[in-house]
Amino acid sequence: MASAQESAALAKTKETRDSWLLSAPALVIIFFAALGPLIVMFAYSLMVKGDYGDVKFGEFSGDGWFGVFFNRDIFDDTVTLADAHLTIFWRSVKLSLFTTVIALIFGFPTAYFIATRPERSRDIWLFLVTIPFWTNLLIRTFAMMEVIRNEGIINLLLIWIGIIDTPIQIMYTDTAIMMGMLYVYLPLMVLPLYASMEKIDFRLVEAGYDLYATRFQVLWRVIIPLVKPGIIAGSILVFIPSLGAYVTPRLLGGGKNMMLGNLIELQFGQGRNWPLGAALSITLMAIVMVAMLVYVKQASKGTSSHG
């Protein structure tokens, strides 16, 4: 009896050891080229900036973090709020929120449309949504440039119809960034929405109609509550990458309309202020983590209430 227990315990320790050994390569690669560097970056955010980029090793200072929110005047040392940074923070949050809401407005009916197709054809529709998603981000952004340029389709079309005489300037505005992000991240909204709509029990919808509900009431009181976890998941999946977007605002927003990602890049390029760049990166990551926590909390609530 005892020996059986012992050997079982032994087998268990061996299995645990094997599990760790099997996981080791993945863990080492991720630590070396993803998580470890984040720790290094945190250390850099606390150091004194070097004169030509980089940092002065071993010399610590809070300047990097101070610079995220404040400016110190170089002549008289007066401290003011860093307006430029706050504007960019605000623009990032605002544009990401708008993008999320518009993606929801387009994505919800699309996901519903797919979920109500016959089972055989659903895969094909889903596939059509995923293709743009697997296409290179750069190509999609470039495609968007072609559409909204002064000589792009939108302007050509509007001029041809006769609504406008001169092209509307869309490129290099906040609107351009938003359209680009909407285009790039829309599939991320549709996919989780579809996943939860697929599971809708349409007998509940039928019951709603039997009780004399209008179509809108059924949508608002039955369908939307049922797919709430999908709505939250889709919104988070669009909001988070929008907040950290770099390529889209760089190409569509031009130099003036920066978002957080571009502000961070600037500190490692012309700005030559690595500690500030590191501190900004960690700030961005913190905002993303908060959004993620909200999601996890909501998601766990969603599953528990549905059994």
Place this chain on the structure above:
Amino acid sequence: MANASTFSVRRQTGFTTIAATCFVLLYAPIVTLIIYSFNAGTSIAVWRGFSLRWYEAAWNNEQIREVALRSLLIASVAATIATIAATMAALATTRRTGFKGMTAVYAAINAPLMVPEIVTAVALLITFATIKVATGYTGLGFLFAAHSAFCIPFAYLPVRARLESMDLSLERAAADLYATPWNTFRRVTFPLLWPGIIAGYMLAFVISLDDVVITEFVKSAGQDTLPTYMLGQLRRQITPEVNAISTAFFLLSVGIVTLFFFLNRRKR
């Protein structure tokens, strides 16, 4: 089910119209891009008739060939490393009685998905710049490592999904017939797992091929990949050559994803 012509409980007013608009919006820009890649003129704005000249120009451009080959090289190496590491990790974290720290392993493997790309990119820039200065090595190894790391979660997903849907009793039968664990893996588990591994490899390959941001920050001089090269081009004068490259690149991605789609479909 209710007859469509009378009353469908599934219908919602206007939804089909919005869905149709959505699909048009998703595809119109890409279609425009493809059409203009066949433009005979030098401008991407004015249509001057059909021609393949820009494909020819792109094909004969040394630099484009070089960066395209580098992209494919990095994607194959990174996808291979990521798939092997992810498969091993998936074997360790599924279908076993949980071990201490398994949640931590799971979290670590998925961590690259949680961090915004630009943040990972600058963190790698800082770290690798220091290593480059300290060791003097500036080769492709850094790009291989960075790409492998962010590909691991993508390779892990399908392998894990496949493992979870697999029948454990076959492996038990093998063990009952005195197969060694290695033989069981080689003759039973691996052949069953194969579609998941292929799917994981393809996902990782596409993800690596598509990466712009991390590559842009990690690469040393002369290590442009196709996407970073295109990023550079897009900031200068754009000719339909970029459209031609984009179209080719698009077709490659679509090809891989289509393959992935049918592989997944057959499985069911």
